[in-house]
Amino acid sequence: MNAVTLALVEPMEHATHQRAPRPSSTLAPPLDEESRSWLRDLRSEGAAKDQAIARLHGLLVRAARFEVARRRPALPHLRGDELDDIALEAADDALMSVLRRLDDFRGASRFTTWVYKFALLEAAVKLRKRAWQGREVPLEPESWSLFSSAGLEPDAEAEQTELLGTLQQAIAEVLTPHQRRVLVALALNGVPIDVLAERLNTTRGALYKTLHDARRKLRKQLENAGLSLESWLEEAN
Amino acid sequence: MERPDLKQALGRLLGPGEAEVGCEVCFEQLDRYVELELAGGDADAAIPGLRAHLDGCPACREEHDSLRALVGGEQAL
Numbered sequence: 001m002n003a004v005t006l007a008l009v010e011p012m013e014h015a016t017h018q019r020a021p022r023p024s025s026t027l028a029p030p031l032d033e034e035s036r037s038w039l040r041d042l043r044s045e046g047a048a049k050d051q052a053i054a055r056l057h058g059l060l061v062r063a064a065r066f067e068v069a070r071r072r073p074a075l076p077h078l079r080g081d082e083l084d085d086i087a088l089e090a091a092d093d094a095l096m097s098v099l100r101r102l103d104d105f106r107g108a109s110r111f112t113t114w115v116y117k118f119a120l121l122e123a124a125v126k127l128r129k130r131a132w133q134g135r136e137v138p139l140e141p142e143s144w145s146l147f148s149s150a151g152l153e154p155d156a157e158a159e160q161t162e163l164l165g166t167l168q169q170a171i172a173e174v175l176t177p178h179q180r181r182v183l184v185a186l187a188l189n190g191v192p193i194d195v196l197a198e199r200l201n202t203t204r205g206a207l208y209k210t211l212h213d214a215r216r217k218l219r220k221q222l223e224n225a226g227l228s229l230e231s232w233l234e235e236a237n
Numbered sequence: 238m239e240r241p242d243l244k245q246a247l248g249r250l251l252g253p254g255e256a257e258v259g260c261e262v263c264f265e266q267l268d269r270y271v272e273l274e275l276a277g278g279d280a281d282a283a284i285p286g287l288r289a290h291l292d293g294c295p296a297c298r299e300e301h302d303s304l305r306a307l308v309g310g311e312q313a314l
Contacts, residue, residue: 066307109268113308117267120303124296160243167250187249193260193296205260208294212259215252215293222251232247233254 035111060091063119090122128192138189139181170221179214257289263297271305
């Protein structure tokens with residue numbers, strides 16, 4: 001069973017505020033000929049189905065290797081054969097996901113684009129987990145002292161000190177312990193969301209909702225304190 | 238040690254600050270979003286809240302960037 005995809009499709013409680021409406025899938029155009037052909041072959045029996053699955057696996061291997069190649073510079077400690085094993089495992093898991101969810105494909109994109117995302121997801125998750133294998137996941141703030149104010153004008157330094165002080169206080173006082181751990185790990189300490197989900201025995205969707213709620217609380221607290229966030233955030237993203 | 242950029246750090250802590258979809262809707266819609274982007278369409282209007290989610294979720298952003306690079310590379314061939 002594929003834990004990665006299950007984690008993503010598990011129902012998630014949606015907040016009624018600050019959540020975009022779920023996009024409609026009823027506007028999907030008619031299937032293009034290539035996509036229809038893929039579905040027809042994958043739903044057939046015998047040799048035609050086997051050949052279609054083999055072709056599909058080939059596409060997924062290609063996509064997984066593409067993802068591995070993109071991330072390879074960040075994984076210098078892994079040998080080439082280890083990386084290719086990860087790509088092949090990712091393609092195998094993606095194949096299971098695609099075949100299980102074939103009825104979910106509505107033709108909103110080409111079939112090949114739809115299947116690629118499964119392989120890319122599986123490969124990315126495996127590589128993030130591999131990169132953090134054996135590493136402690138930091139759940140407490142480690143980085144506040146790095147926000148040095150050296151070189152700032154006195155007014156800007158005072159403003160930054162006030163902002164960081166209010167932010168630290170809000171994190172300590174306004175968030176629940178779980179929200180604090182999740183926010184600190186994901187947003188401050190850079191722990192990948194899949195890695196944290198595995199360590200905390202939860203799902204990526206549930207963790208992101210916790211992060212989203214924590215962020216809303218912090219924004220509100222800073223706004224209540226009269227701090228203007230726009231000037232600090234205008235170039236953040 | 239290099240000082241992290243405060244604005245980027247605040248962006249990660251405070252998130253996009255606008256309506257956004259969650260990770261599972263992002264995954265559902267990612268293929269359509271990327272094809273719209275590559276075709277020059279208005280992906281953000283077609284799928285509200287996905288761009289904000291990509292701004293707030295590094296993992297989904299990485300997967301978006303990979304899918305766009307893979308499909309875009311194929312189209313360029």
